Amino acid sequence: MRTVLRLLPLIATRRGLFIETVVWSAVTQTAVLGIALGLAWTVGHIVAGETVSLPVASFALPGLAILASVTAWRESWVSHDLAYRLIATLRGHVFDALRRALPSRTRHRRTGDLTTTVVADIETLEWLYAHTAAQTLSALLVLAMSAAVSISISPLLLLIWVPLLIIGVTVPFVTARRARRDGDELAHGAAALRSELLDTVRGLRELTGSGALDAQLERLTDYTRRLARAQVREASRLGAERGIGDIALALAALGAILIVLLDRATVGPENIPLAVTVAVAGLAPAAQIADLLRNASTLRAAAERITDVLGQPPAVDHRPRGSRPERLQESGLVFDQVGFSYDYERPVLKGLTMHIRPGEIVALTGPSGVGKTTAARLALRMWDPDTGSVRIDGTEISDIPDKELRSRITTVPQSSPLLRGTIRSNITLGEPEAAEEKVHEAATAAGLFDPGAGLPGGLDTPVGEHGAGLSGGQRARVAIARALLGNPRVLVLDEPTASLDSQADTAIMDFLSHSQDCAILLIAHRPATIAAAHRSIRLGS
């Protein structure tokens, strides 16, 4: 429950809406209680043969009924407004946390898992924000009022609440462990299912081609089955609790009757309906809250997953540190005694030192898995090195504001990932407002308009998920155009031409070698590509 409570302070950001919710909720509950008690009182007195002014009741009670409906409507409007605003805010927080924390150095959480948190887990908080927090306060108020009315009839009436309170406390206590397990299993099951489904869609070609699709669909169905079993188990627990809750409410009525039977002296006949009603009506809001709290295990599991994401450390520390001396004479990209490990134990890079001057192309070579891509990622400040420093034009990249850094250095990542949209939207990823001629220039340099590129649709060619619709070579050209767009000072190319034919490769390397003021770090395997570099550095030997 503590995790859930940690998400409550968010309400403080919308204090006005919350207070309004509490007020409307209190008015509604009071009015509903007033109707129930008023009716019971009137019926009791008339049936007992006393004279009651019916016209007064005929005005007052419908008036209360209208009030209760109007305020109930208002309350649900305000509380949902509150809830969905908070949910939208929280989504923003969660995505902010993720965009700073990813890529993770050590913990590879699957996208489906993270998406479940940002989409589904957050959505479950609607209960907490719209239906639980404010309503608990007004339920307490109603409980207090009912207690006062009960005492005024007969203090003994309070006795019936004792067993009910015991039930109310012990049942959740007894089932807590099971509820916790169910909640965890449901949340994780849903996340696992989504992860596996995302992978399935991504790998549909492999799965179909290997005839393994049926087995994979069976696997997904198994996830559903496992999830369904957990849901049935949870429903059994929820159902039992709900049944007990239902019995408790009935017992409240029966208890009131019993007390009337035992204590005929204090409870007058005209007060009998009132005594029964106050026992039931006073508990109704509390029962409603209890009903919502029965889902607390789901809520708790979701809240835990959310706070876990929120607590992920950022991949790099953006806090300004004491400014380190700039080396004014230095220009280009410098790796100075850089050491790095993913698990903080086995170093991938040890004391890597290199200097790439403007106008220079340096090839970084070595067998696959030796840390070339890691070096590229450090140059792009995906992470900060454990030891040593990475500098651009004499300034530590960790001292350069992120926006500034991104305009100084761009990249063609391995296997040229693209986003959905068009070729144009992909090229302008770093600079959506880029002028048309700049985009054209970059696209031309990358050979996108060459007849050999096979792209008659030009910049408006649609791009599907993971670059679907384009061939490997076409994707590479788009990725190169995207990197060239910003006229960077440093360009990091990770096997950019691997899927290009040698002609295109030569053309692009030719273009790059004519750049006068850009320092280029090139990760390459091909002798032809490496030959285009001015010199090469071999890692791992």
Add this chain to the structure above:
Amino acid sequence: MIHRRLLQLAGAVPGAITILAATGIFISALHVAFAFSLASVIAALIRGEGDPVPAFVLLVAITATRGTAVWGRELLAARIGATVRIRLRRRLLDRLAAVPAAERDSGAAAVTVIDGVEGLDPYYTRYLPQLLVVLVVPAGVVVLAWHQSLAAGIVLAVTTAVAVIAPRAWDVRLLRNGRGRWERFTRLSSDYVEALQQVPLLRAFGATGRAASRFTAEAEGLRNSTMAQLRLSLVETGLSALAMHLGTVLAAIAALTAVTTGSADAASAVIILMLARECFRPVQDLGTNWHAGYLGLTAVDGLDRLVSIRPASNGAHDQPADDGTIDVADVSYRYSGPRAAITELSLHVDPGETVAVIGPSGSGKSTLARALERDIDPDHGIIRIGGIDLRDYTPEARSRSVVVVPQDPVLFAWSVRENLRLYRPDATGAEIEHAAHVAQVHDVISALPDGYDTVLAENGEQLSGGQRQRIAIARALLSPAPVLVLDEVTSALDTDTERHVVDSLAANTSGRTMILIAHRESACAHANRWIALQGGQISATGTGNPTGGFAATAAR
């Protein structure tokens, strides 16, 4: 609201719905009986006449029965819901493969298959049964009330009718808005999926801030759409609540008036007081269940879209190809848009031949590879493997006849061993290791924390591009298929490793037909002959490895 399409989607559920409705009616009947008995006891107590004890005992019995029935209903609903979910999700999953590659959107598919189905469950197990309950129970209660007091009966009849019917006026609009909301929800989720998969790219281009603002705007749009939806549905709820409160009050007052004028028995007022609540309870529950169930209703578009996709038909030839003959006869394929990928392409490859396919990017090489494994069907022409039209194979037999390793192979977040077993689930440990040796990836795998049992990160992210390619090669080598198509599978390898892989492939695939799609000579050193593609057509051919071919195409 009864949605015909959704009933069809779920298959045979009417029986289940009827059972749940019967349980609901039973529980409602217990509520009514409880209210009726409680009222009798109270009336007896007020007027000091009769013995309240028998009725009290009855109340205790009803309480116990009702508690049990409530529990039973939850269990029943959960079981039926589970069945519906499993069946519906399976039906949707079966259609996934039929979505054309360019339109695939994993995030959106996940929303439909997971959240959509999850949301539909309450529609079947809560809303529809409760609809039947509402048709029966309030009418019964009205009749009971009518017996006590004519006026109260009329009041209850009118107000219940209002409470049930008034909200239906908005249902259609609610559903229409809801579909819009669901579209937004789907889009937002699918955008999150893409962004979260590509955070490194976004960060490298300083685009995460923009992505965050876009998501803020999208989340805001979703909120607005949700609130627009609620604006309607909360008015509905409010009207229902008003009818309920007023109905209860007015019915009681009507009964009391009858009592004071002496036209009704005093006990009747107590009975009406208790019964009125029961008249509205099912209606109120229907409202609650509608809110739970309409979410699923709004997902119907996505579900319908997926279910209506016609999967490509498969043949009945259930034996894999006898030999590795490839016949491509007059094949054309055009992607959506102006671009023709391959045009009237014909190619014959004898069993055991190794043919290199070269040509600039966009010349149709990868399209040919897709067509060879029937990832796409040619618009025109026939492809035969082992003399049999590809379309005549069962999927199983086809996958054992031809295997394509694509340019960017996808690895799954399973153990390395499971990944390698993709094409042959029963491969032994020795076979797996042999394939890994041939693909020159055994040492890489052995160096992983748990060796072959290391569970890969999503798409094998902890591996380098070259390592991923070699695992994909090893995976394909395990397949018994006589035809192997390798689409630039060594592009991310360094020269030495590539030579080793190519040599060991050649030494270990004798007898198999190989199509090597490549940009470079180094990838096809062992080819018997080559063809060059240009603009989707064969522009040149030659024997031996394509050194001359590369020179020829470069000269164009």
